[in-house]
Amino acid sequence: MTGGPTTKPSAALGFLTVLEDDELGIFGGYLLVNSTGRPLEFHCTAPVKPNRAQEILYGPTLRPYLYGEQIGATLLEQTKQPPPLVLTDSTPALAVRAHVQTPVALIALGDSPGTALRIADGNDASLVDGDGTDPARVGPYSVVVHNAHASDLSAVEELIGGSCAIDLLEPFERIRAAICEAQRIGGSAPRGALRIA
Amino acid sequence: MRGPSVTSWQAATSAQPIAPIEVEIVAAVAQTGWGMAVRRPPKVVVTSPDVVSPRPGTVSLPLAASKIPVTHFRFDVAGFAAPEVSDSLSATGPPTARSTKILSADGLSAAARKATRIRPPDDVVRLEDRLSYLLQPPLEELLASGHLSLACQPFGYQLEGIAFLFPRQHAVLADEMGLGKTMQAIVAMRLLFHQRQVRRALIVCPKPLVTNWQRELEMWAPEIPAVVIEGAQERRQWQWETQDTGVMIANYELVVRDRQEIAAVSRPFDLVILDESQRIKNRSSATNQAVRELPRRRSWALTGTPVENSADDLVGIFEFVSPGYLRTGMKPRRIGRAVSDYVLRRTKDKVLTELPPKLFRDAHIELTPDQRESYDLAEKEGVVRLENFGDRLAIQHVLELIVRLKQICNFDTVTRASAKLERLEADLEECAASGRKAIVFSQWVATLDELAQRLERFSPLMFHGRVSSRRREPTIAQFRGDPRHHVLLMSYGAGSVGLNLQFASYVFLFDRWWNPAVEDQAINRAHRIGSAGPVTVTRFVALQTIEERIDQILEEKRELFDLIFSGTRPSRDMHLSQQEIFGLFNLDLDAGGHTKAA
Numbered sequence: 001m002t003g004g005p006t007t008k009p010s011a012a013l014g015f016l017t018v019l020e021d022d023e024l025g026i027f028g029g030y031l032l033v034n035s036t037g038r039p040l041e042f043h044c045t046a047p048v049k050p051n052r053a054q055e056i057l058y059g060p061t062l063r064p065y066l067y068g069e070q071i072g073a074t075l076l077e078q079t080k081q082p083p084p085l086v087l088t089d090s091t092p093a094l095a096v097r098a099h100v101q102t103p104v105a106l107i108a109l110g111d112s113p114g115t116a117l118r119i120a121d122g123n124d125a126s127l128v129d130g131d132g133t134d135p136a137r138v139g140p141y142s143v144v145v146h147n148a149h150a151s152d153l154s155a156v157e158e159l160i161g162g163s164c165a166i167d168l169l170e171p172f173e174r175i176r177a178a179i180c181e182a183q184r185i186g187g188s189a190p191r192g193a194l195r196i197a
Numbered sequence: 198m199r200g201p202s203v204t205s206w207q208a209a210t211s212a213q214p215i216a217p218i219e220v221e222i223v224a225a226v227a228q229t230g231w232g233m234a235v236r237r238p239p240k241v242v243v244t245s246p247d248v249v250s251p252r253p254g255t256v257s258l259p260l261a262a263s264k265i266p267v268t269h270f271r272f273d274v275a276g277f278a279a280p281e282v283s284d285s286l287s288a289t290g291p292p293t294a295r296s297t298k299i300l301s302a303d304g305l306s307a308a309a310r311k312a313t314r315i316r317p318p319d320d321v322v323r324l325e326d327r328l329s330y331l332l333q334p335p336l337e338e339l340l341a342s343g344h345l346s347l348a349c350q351p352f353g354y355q356l357e358g359i360a361f362l363f364p365r366q367h368a369v370l371a372d373e374m375g376l377g378k379t380m381q382a383i384v385a386m387r388l389l390f391h392q393r394q395v396r397r398a399l400i401v402c403p404k405p406l407v408t409n410w411q412r413e414l415e416m417w418a419p420e421i422p423a424v425v426i427e428g429a430q431e432r433r434q435w436q437w438e439t440q441d442t443g444v445m446i447a448n449y450e451l452v453v454r455d456r457q458e459i460a461a462v463s464r465p466f467d468l469v470i471l472d473e474s475q476r477i478k479n480r481s482s483a484t485n486q487a488v489r490e491l492p493r494r495r496s497w498a499l500t501g502t503p504v505e506n507s508a509d510d511l512v513g514i515f516e517f518v519s520p521g522y523l524r525t526g527m528k529p530r531r532i533g534r535a536v537s538d539y540v541l542r543r544t545k546d547k548v549l550t551e552l553p554p555k556l557f558r559d560a561h562i563e564l565t566p567d568q569r570e571s572y573d574l575a576e577k578e579g580v581v582r583l584e585n586f587g588d589r590l591a592i593q594h595v596l597e598l599i600v601r602l603k604q605i606c607n608f609d610t611v612t613r614a615s616a617k618l619e620r621l622e623a624d625l626e627e628c629a630a631s632g633r634k635a636i637v638f639s640q641w642v643a644t645l646d647e648l649a650q651r652l653e654r655f656s657p658l659m660f661h662g663r664v665s666s667r668r669r670e671p672t673i674a675q676f677r678g679d680p681r682h683h684v685l686l687m688s689y690g691a692g693s694v695g696l697n698l699q700f701a702s703y704v705f706l707f708d709r710w711w712n713p714a715v716e717d718q719a720i721n722r723a724h725r726i727g728s729a730g731p732v733t734v735t736r737f738v739a740l741q742t743i744e745e746r747i748d749q750i751l752e753e754k755r756e757l758f759d760l761i762f763s764g765t766r767p768s769r770d771m772h773l774s775q776q777e778i779f780g781l782f783n784l785d786l787d788a789g790g791h792t793k794a795a
Contacts, residue, residue, distance in 0.1 A: 028265075036342050037334035039272045046266040074265050166338060170312055177314070177331045182268060182324060 011035055013159070014086035014102070015171040016075060018067045018093055019179055025049035027183060028071035029175035030086075032079055037166035043078045044179050045071055068095025076100050085152075085159050089172045094146055103152035106144040107168060141168060270328055311337055313356040318365050319538040330364050340384070344391060347384065348416050352377070354548035359385045361541045366495045367519040369474070371503040371542040371762070373721065378499045379413045382470055386444070387418040395467040395495070396442050401488060402472035404448040405666060405691070410472070414444060426451055434458045449476055453487040465492035474498035475714075477517055478510035480525070488517050501721070502714035503540065504758050508532050511761070515539075529761045542762045553731040555720070560620055560737050561745075564606065567614040572605045572742060580782050595778055599743055603708055606739040607644050617737045618651055621705060624735065625655055628703050629683040634676065635703035636685045638719050640710055645686040648707070656681045661688035673698070689715055698722040704734045709744060713751045714758070746781050 015031045025047035032041040048070060050062060058065055072093050076086065086104045088094060097104040133150055135142040138161050145152040160168060312335035317327040333339070336356050340347055351359070355377050362368050362385035372378050389395035400410055407425055414423045422443035426436050433451065437458045452459065469491050471477065477485040496518045504510045508529045515523040518539065523532060564572060579598040586594055608615045621637065628635045639645050642661050649657050658676050660669065669691075676685045677700055685701070689710050701723040710716050716736075723732050738744050 031332065033334070037338050039329075039332040041272070042270040042328060042332055043267050046268075048265055070265060074267060078267055078269060080271070166334065167312075170335060170338075173312065174332050174334075178328050181327055181331055 012040055012081055012083045013168075013171075014076070014079065014083040015175060016072055016086055016088040016090070016093055016096065016104075017172045017175050018071055018090045019176060021047065024183070026066060026071065027179045028067070028075050029179045030075035030079070031171050031175045031178075032081060032083060033166070033171055035166075037171065039174075040081060041079055042175075042178060043075050044175075044182050045074065047183070063092035064095035067093040068097070069099050072096030073099035076102065085155050087168060089169065094144065097146035097149050097152070103149065103155040104146065105152060105156045107141050109141060109169060270325060270332075272329060272332070311335075311353065313337060313353070313360050315360045315363055320366070321364065336360050339388065344420075345387065351380070351384070352548070354543055355381050355384075358541060358543075359388070362386075362497060363388050365497070365539070367522075367539055368496075369498045369500065369503060369514060369518055369536070369540040371500055371540050373501055373542075373544045373717070376543060376548065378501070379410065379472070380417055382472075382497060382499055383413055383417040386468060386470070387421060389468065389495075390418070390421055397440070397464070397466055398444045398468040398470065399466045399491065399493075400444060400446045400470045400472065401449055401452050401491075402446065403476065404450065405669065406472060407446055407448055408670070410446050414446075418444075426455075430455075437462055449484050449488075452491070453483050456487050456490060460490060460492070462492060465494055467493075468495040468497065469493040471496075471498045471514075471517060474500040474514050474517070475502050475505055475510065478505060478513040480509075480513045480516055485513055485516060489520065501718055502712075503542070504761055505712050505714045506754070507757075508761060511536065529757070533761045540762075556731055556733045558733065558735050560617075560735050562616045562620060562737055562739050564739055564742070565609065565614040565616045565619075567609040567612045568605060568616060568739075571609050571611065572602060572739075575605055575610075576602055576743070576782075580784070583782060583784060590784075592778060595782065595784075599747075599781065602743045604641070604644070606742050606744050607639070607641075607708055608647060613647070615651075617707060617739070618648070620737070621648075621707065622652070624703070624705070625652065625684060629655055632680065633702040634683055634685070634700060635705060636687055636698060636701045636719075636723055637705045637707055638687050638689055638716075639707045640689050641708075642688060644707065645688060648686055652684060652686075655684045657684040657686050658682050659686050661686070661691045664691070687719070689719055702730060702732060704732060706734070706736045709736065709738070709747060709751065711747070711751075713754050716751075743781060 012032050012034050015033065017029055019027045019029070021027065026049070027047055028045040030041075030043045031039060033039055048066060050058075050066060055062060067090060072088075073096055076096065082102060084103070086096075086100075086102050087107045088096070088104060089107060091106060094104060094106045133145050133147055133153070135144050136153055136156075137143075138153075138156050141160065143153065143156050145156065314335055315330045315333050317330040321327055321330070336359060339345060340351075340356075358370060358372065358376075358378075358381035362370060362382060370378050370381060372381075386395060386398055390398075402410055411423060411425065414421065424436065424440060424443065424445055426433055426445055426447040428436075433455055436445070437455060438461075441464070447455075469488075471488060477488055479485060498514050498518050500514065503514060508527065509525050511532060512523045512525050512527070515536070522539075523535060527535070576598075579601065583590055583594055583598065604610070607617060625635060637645075637648060637657075639648070642663055645659060645661055649659060658672050660672055664672065672685075676682050676698075685698070699722075704720050704723050706716060706719070710719075720732070720734050738748050
C-alpha cells in the first residue's frame with residue numbers, strides 16, 4: 001500500500017477518472033480544484049495496456065487492479081496538495097482506496113434516496129465486486145465508498161453534504177477533455193471510441 | 198447343418214420306470230477367430246524415466262506493470278482574483294451583491310448544469326496554455342462567483358461569445374446587430390481584468406456611442422474604472438500618458454487626431470477593442486492607419502457588418518486584428534476558411550429563437566402621375582447627359598443621377614406629390630390607433646424635414662446628423678416615454694448604430710440605402726433583445742424606377758455575405774463593379790473603359 005502524501009489536507013477536492021481508448025489503452029487523469037472549482041493541479045498518465053497474461057490471470061480483478069493500484073495510486077501520489085476527499089466517477093477506480101490514505105468516493109447523480117447508483121458507464125455500483133458499500137444519498141448525489149473504509153462516508157457528507165458551490169460531476173468532463181488534448185486523441189473532445197471506464 | 202442330438206434322463210421313481218425320451222435340439226456354432234488371440238500373451242511396454250533429470254523451465258509473466266509515466270500541470274491559484282486598479286481611478290465601489298446563482302431544488306446550481314467551456318484558440322500551441330483553458334470551470338461557474346456576479350443572466354449564445362473572446366489575442370465578434378456584442382466584450386474583458394491578464398484597455402467607438410459604452414460598462418463591469426478621453430489636447434495628452442489602469446474610451450476621430458500622443462505611450466495597451474469596426478474597412482483611410490498604430494497586445498473588433506461591399510472590407514478589419522493575415526484579392530471562400538477560428542458570427546434567427554419575429558414586407562409603390570412624368574423626364578435627360586460625357590464620364594456622374602431619381606421617387610420635384618407618403622400615412626394611422634410606435638428611415642435630412650411637416654398629426658420627433666448630440670438622448674427618452682409621439686424620423690447614419698429602440702414595433706425604410714448591411718443595422722435598432730412583440734419592417738420600392746434596379750443589387754450583396762460566413766451559397770460575382778452601376782442605365786463599358794449606350 002502506498003502511503004500517499006502525508007502533509008495537511010488542503011481545502012480542495014480531487015477528481016479521478018479513467019478513460020479507455022480502443023487502440024491506445026487506458027488513460028488516467030486527476031484534477032485538483034479549489035473550493036470554487038478552479039484548477040490547482042492536473043496529472044495524467046501515459047496510456048496503459050494490459051497484456052494477455054494479465055487479462056487471463058487477473059480475470060475480473062483486472063480493472064480494479066489497473067484503475068486503482070496502477071493508475072489511481074500513481075496519480076494520487078503526485079499531488080502536492082493532498083485533498084480531504086477524492087471523487088471518482090469510475091466504478092473500478094474505487095479500488096484505489098486500498099492504496100491511499102485519502103478518503104475516496106464514487107459519485108453519481110441520484111434520482112432519489114435509496115435508489116441504486118447508476119454510474120456513467122452503465123454499471124450498477126452495487127456490483128463493485130463486494131468492495132463498495134450500498135449507495136448513500138448525499139445532497140443531490142448518490143455516493144458509494146469502499147467497504148473497508150465505510151467511515152469515508154462521513155468525510156463525504158461533511159464536505160459535500162451541505163451547499164456545494166460547484167457541480168461535482170462537471171470536473172470529470174474537464175479531465176476527459178484535457179486527457180484528449182494532452183494525448184492528442186481526437187482533438188480536445190473525446191472521440192467516439194473513447195469511453196468512460 | 199444338423200445339430201448334435203441330446204439325450205435326457207428323468208429321475209426314477211418307485212411307481213413305474215421311466216423310458217428314455219429322445220429330444221432333438223438344433224444348435225449352430227459360429228467361428229469367432231478369437232481362439233488364437235486369447236492364447237497370445239499381452240505385450241507389455243515398460244518405460245523407465247530418468248528420475249534425476251534437470252528442473253523444468255519456467256515462464257515468468259510480467260503481471261506487475263512498470264511505473265506509469267505521469268504528466269504534471271500546476272496552475273496559479275491566484276487566477277480570477279479581484280482586478281488590480283489604482284484607487285485614484287476607481288470610480289465605483291466594489292461590486293454589489295447581485296449574484297445570479299440560482300440553486301435548484303436538488304441543491305445543484307442551475308448555472309452549473311449548463312456548461313459553457315472556454316476552449317483554446319487554434320493559435321495557442323503550448324500544451325500547458327491549452328490545458329489551462331480546458332481545465333477552467335464552465336463560464337457559468339466563473340460568473341456565479343462573488344467578484345464576477347452579473348446584473349442579469351446572459352443568454353447561452355452570449356456566454357459562448359464571452360468564451361470565444363476570452364482566450365483570444367485576435368478576434369472579431371461579428372454578431373448581428375442586437376445580440377449584445379458590447380455586453381459580451383465587456384464581460385470577456387472583465388474576466389481578463391480579474392485574471393490580471395489585462396490591466397489597461399482601450400475602447401475605440403463612434404462618438405455617439407461613447408455614452409452607451411459608459412453605461413454598459415457601469416452595468417456589466419462596475420468595479421472596473423472607465424474614463425472617457427476628451428477635452429483639449431493638453432488634457433487628452435495627460436490622459437494618454439497617465440491612465441495606466443482601467444478602461445479608456447475614445448472615439449475614432451480622437452484616435453486619428455492623437456496618433457502621435459498615443460504612439461508615445463510607453464506601455465502598450467493590454468487590450469484594444471474597436472466597436473463598429475467596419476469604420477476601418479478601407480485600408481488606406483486615416484482611421485485604419487491610426488488604429489493599426491495603436492500599441493497593443495490583444496486586438497478585438499466588434500461589428501455587425503464585417504463585409505459591407507466586398508471581401509476586402511474584412512481584410513481592412515484584419516489589418517488591425519492580425520496584420521498581414523489576410524490579403525486583398527483573396528477568394529471569399531478561402532477567406533472564410535482562414536478566419537473561421539478568429540471570427541464569431543451569429544444571427545438572431547439562429548440563436549434567439551425566443552426573439553419576436555421580424556416581418557418583412559416590400560411595399561411596391563406605383564408613382565403618382567406627377568411623379569411618373571417627372572421621373573421619366575429626369576431619367577431620359579439624365580441618360581442623354583451621361584452619354585454626352587463620352588470618355589469623361591465618371592462614376593460620380595452616374596451616382597448624381599441616381600440620387601436625383603431617388604429623390605423624385607420620394608417627392609415630386611414640382612408638386613411634392615408622393616405615393617410613398619400616401620402609403621406611409623395610411624400605415625401610420627393604424628400604428629397610432631393601436632398605440633404603437635414607428636421609426637421611419639431616410640438617407641436625406643431634407644426628406645425627413647418634409648415628412649415631419651406632412652406627418653405633423655403624429656407628432657414626429659427627429660433624430661439625424663443635424664440634431665446636436667446633447668439633444669439626442671432626450672429625444673429618444675421622449676419618444677420612448679411620451680405616448681403622443683408615435684413616429685421617430687431618423688437618418689440611416691445617425692440611427693444605424695448603437696441605439697436601443699426596441700420599444701418600436703414598426704420600421705419603415707422610406708428610401709433604400711446602398712448597403713443592405715446598413716439597412717439591417719437600422720432595422721435592428723428596433724428588433725433586438727427586449728422587443729416586446731414582432732417588428733414589422735416595410736421597405737418602400739417605387740416600381741419601374743432606379744429603386745427597383747438597386748433592390749436587385751442589394752439582394753446580390755446579401756448573397757455575398759452568406760458566401761463568406763456560411764459557405765453554403767454558390768459562388769457569385771461579389772464585387773459591385775463599375776460596370777454594374779453603369780448597367781443601371783443600360784450604359785456599357787467598352788474594352789478601353791469608355792462608355793457607350795448598350
